[in-house]
Amino acid sequence: MALPDELLAELDELILNYPDRRAGLIPALHRCQEELGGWLSPEILEDCAEYFDMEPVEVYGVASFYPMFHLKPVGKHVVGVCRNVSCELRGASDITSRVCRVTGAQAPGRNSTDMRFYVEHLECQGACADAPMIVVDGVYHENLEPDDVDTILGELS
Amino acid sequence: MSGFETYLLERTQAKDSHLLKVARGLGTYGALKKILDTPLTPKDVIEELKESGLRGRGGAGFPTGLKWSFMPDADKDTRKRYLALNADESEPGTCKDRVLMREDPHTVIEGCLIAAFAMRLDAVYIYVRGEYRVPYERLAVAIEEARTAGLVGPRILGSDFSCEIHMHKGAGAYICGEETGLMESLEGKRGHPRPKPPFPAGFGLWGQPTTVNNVETIYNAPFILERGAQWFRSMGTKKSPGNFLCGISGHVEKPGVYEIPLGMPARQILDEFAGGVWKKRALKAWIPGGSSTGFLKPDAIDTSMDHDSLKEAQSMFGTGAMIILDETASVVRSALTLMNFYEHESCGQCSQCREGTQWLAQIFQRIHDGQGRMEDIQLLEDLANGMAPGKTICALSDAAAIPTHSVIRNFKDELVEYVREGGHPDLRGKQPAVHQEVGV
Ligand SMILES: Cc1cc2nc3c(=O)[nH]c(=O)nc-3n(C[C@H](O)[C@H](O)[C@H](O)COP(=O)(O)O)c2cc1C
Ligand code: SF4
Ligand code: FES
Numbered sequence: 001m002a003l004p005d006e007l008l009a010e011l012d013e014l015i016l017n018y019p020d021r022r023a024g025l026i027p028a029l030h031r032c033q034e035e036l037g038g039w040l041s042p043e044i045l046e047d048c049a050e051y052f053d054m055e056p057v058e059v060y061g062v063a064s065f066y067p068m069f070h071l072k073p074v075g076k077h078v079v080g081v082c083r084n085v086s087c088e089l090r091g092a093s094d095i096t097s098r099v100c101r102v103t104g105a106q107a108p109g110r111n112s113t114d115m116r117f118y119v120e121h122l123e124c125q126g127a128c129a130d131a132p133m134i135v136v137d138g139v140y141h142e143n144l145e146p147d148d149v150d151t152i153l154g155e156l157s
Numbered sequence: 158m159s160g161f162e163t164y165l166l167e168r169t170q171a172k173d174s175h176l177l178k179v180a181r182g183l184g185t186y187g188a189l190k191k192i193l194d195t196p197l198t199p200k201d202v203i204e205e206l207k208e209s210g211l212r213g214r215g216g217a218g219f220p221t222g223l224k225w226s227f228m229p230d231a232d233k234d235t236r237k238r239y240l241a242l243n244a245d246e247s248e249p250g251t252c253k254d255r256v257l258m259r260e261d262p263h264t265v266i267e268g269c270l271i272a273a274f275a276m277r278l279d280a281v282y283i284y285v286r287g288e289y290r291v292p293y294e295r296l297a298v299a300i301e302e303a304r305t306a307g308l309v310g311p312r313i314l315g316s317d318f319s320c321e322i323h324m325h326k327g328a329g330a331y332i333c334g335e336e337t338g339l340m341e342s343l344e345g346k347r348g349h350p351r352p353k354p355p356f357p358a359g360f361g362l363w364g365q366p367t368t369v370n371n372v373e374t375i376y377n378a379p380f381i382l383e384r385g386a387q388w389f390r391s392m393g394t395k396k397s398p399g400n401f402l403c404g405i406s407g408h409v410e411k412p413g414v415y416e417i418p419l420g421m422p423a424r425q426i427l428d429e430f431a432g433g434v435w436k437k438r439a440l441k442a443w444i445p446g447g448s449s450t451g452f453l454k455p456d457a458i459d460t461s462m463d464h465d466s467l468k469e470a471q472s473m474f475g476t477g478a479m480i481i482l483d484e485t486a487s488v489v490r491s492a493l494t495l496m497n498f499y500e501h502e503s504c505g506q507c508s509q510c511r512e513g514t515q516w517l518a519q520i521f522q523r524i525h526d527g528q529g530r531m532e533d534i535q536l537l538e539d540l541a542n543g544m545a546p547g548k549t550i551c552a553l554s555d556a557a558a559i560p561t562h563s564v565i566r567n568f569k570d571e572l573v574e575y576v577r578e579g580g581h582p583d584l585r586g587k588q589p590a591v592h593q594e595v596g597v
Contacts, residue, residue, distance in 0.1 A: 030326055066348075129406045
């Protein structure tokens with residue numbers, strides 16, 4: 001078991017919320033991804049399998065079902081662009097092009113070569129009345145013009 | 158602006174409305190206190206809800222009081238009982254629950270507690286879509302504040318009513334908003350909807366009696382209990398009482414989330430609240446209640462926004478989320494975007510849905526790209542007919558079929574034009590319109 005003790009202690013608390021331990025799996029995968037490098041490596045999935053007393057392949061089956069989990073390494077900053085209909089009607093495709101240009105990622109679904117950025121397309125984020133929008137490291141940025149993208153990404157470390 | 162009584166957004170507009178001390182000053186937890194202070198029984202609360210005529214705001218419009226009454230009698234069935242609060246909000250166009258959770262989490266909690274009292278529940282799970290970080294945090298903090306104040310947990314406000322509320326985070330899959338997909342997901346599995354029957358009231362979370370409600374639905378409960386079913390019925394229409402939160406997005410001057418009485422004509426919402434179609438353009442198409450409800454023509458814009466009127470207009474009230482397309486928009490492009498979405502979000506259990514969404518996306522794509530054939534229009538219709546109604550485990554398949562039918566019914570001219578002229582206007586002339594023979 002390679003999961004850090006602090007995280008394990010947190011998971012021990014988490015599973016008390018449920019009558020069945022396994023219900024903690026998805027929140028646990030979130031915490032692992034947040035704490036352990038932004039993606040879920042095969043080792044982390046195996047550790048989770050051990051913790052939840054499941055087969056690794058079962059944990060993989062769950063993790064791979066959910067778009068928020070990354071099963072391959074991602075750049076330091078994750079930039080998602082909503083491409084669904086309300087955002088598209090207000091210029092999401094221009095925002096996507098700008099995000100790719102500024103980050104150097106070739107297309108959504110790719111990392112920039114310097115691994116500073118991972119760019120992805122997102123489905124509707126529930127911000128339709130503030131379209132178009134992007135999500136940078138989990139934080140919503142709404143009502144955007146393409147130039148806002150330069151500012152937002154320029155302020156990242 | 159038309160004068161009508163409002164309640165849904167009142168509390169959300171106060172400064173720091175998410176904090177307990179502010180919320181209490183605004184009257185939050187008043188309805189709960191009233192229930193616990195008077196000899197109201199759980200059955201009385203359910204009767205009041207039934208009387209009010211409140212219908213679910215999560216998409217299906219099912220009467221809430223009736224749904225609550227489906228839970229088995231707690232004296233005879235001693236299993237654990239749950240509410241799963243559906244805060245997965247992912248139907249494209251829908252952006253209302255987020256406002257309630259972020260700005261007024263305490264009334265959401267109060268609604269959960271009233272549901273728990275009425276259905277004699279052991280616990281509530283609030284399933285929040287993983288991307289809603291701020292609403293999640295606000296709710297989590299509010300639950301802790303309420304717990305400290307004796308409003309959540311054992312012996313609430315000194316009564317013999319106890320209830321736990323737990324937060325749960327999803328991870329970005331539309332299908333987990335479907336009530337049985339949500340339960341599977343909450344149990345730590347892939348979000349595969351379950352065949353019904355059995356229904357959640359008999360076999361829900363961990364096989365125990367469970368009710369699933371939408372956030373806005375639950376948010377209405379405290380107001381109904383505090384002010385009475387008759388007050389609630391004084392708003393909206395006879396069959397769809399109350400107000401609703403209308404998220405309006407797309408090509409409008411003032412997109413936003415507005416409180417509207419059910420039954421207000423869509424045109425009035427568009428013009429008086431959203432400032433009309435943007436850039437002084439004309440209306441080309443509109444979606445009345447979230448992506449699954451299909452594309453309507455401008456001549457339907459006088460339709461009243463309520464369940465019966467929209468059904469008559471061959472659409473649905475859905476989540477009450479209007480999306481507006483101006484005269485320059487491409488209905489084919491928007492339909493393609495939606496089909497790509499449904500294809501991406503299909504869980505794959507039913508062949509009609511798995512294959513159907515793939516084909517719909519491919520055919521809309523080739524029509525858009527200028528490679529469509531006249532027969533494709535019939536093919537779209539045949540495919541959609543094979544996918545719905547009621548042919549699959551859940552209604553995602555219907556959600557893809559309905560917009561497809563609507564495009565054929567209301568915007569066939571555009572489909573024909575795209576096939577004839579070589580696709581989307583931006584692409585015409587840039588590539589030869591190859592009429593590929595792609596068989597299905
Ligand atoms: C594919 C699909 C996605 C859904 N997504 C949501 C959702 O995100 N939020 C929601 O409240 N209901 C959603 N629903 C509706 C739920 O299944 C369910 O009817 C609703 O949560 C019940 O609550 P209500 O009676 O309070 O409306 C969805 C349904 C389907 C078929
Ligand atoms: S209809 Fe589609 S989403 Fe629903 S269960 Fe079947 S395959 Fe899954
Ligand atoms: S369509 Fe982009 S947030 Fe809803």
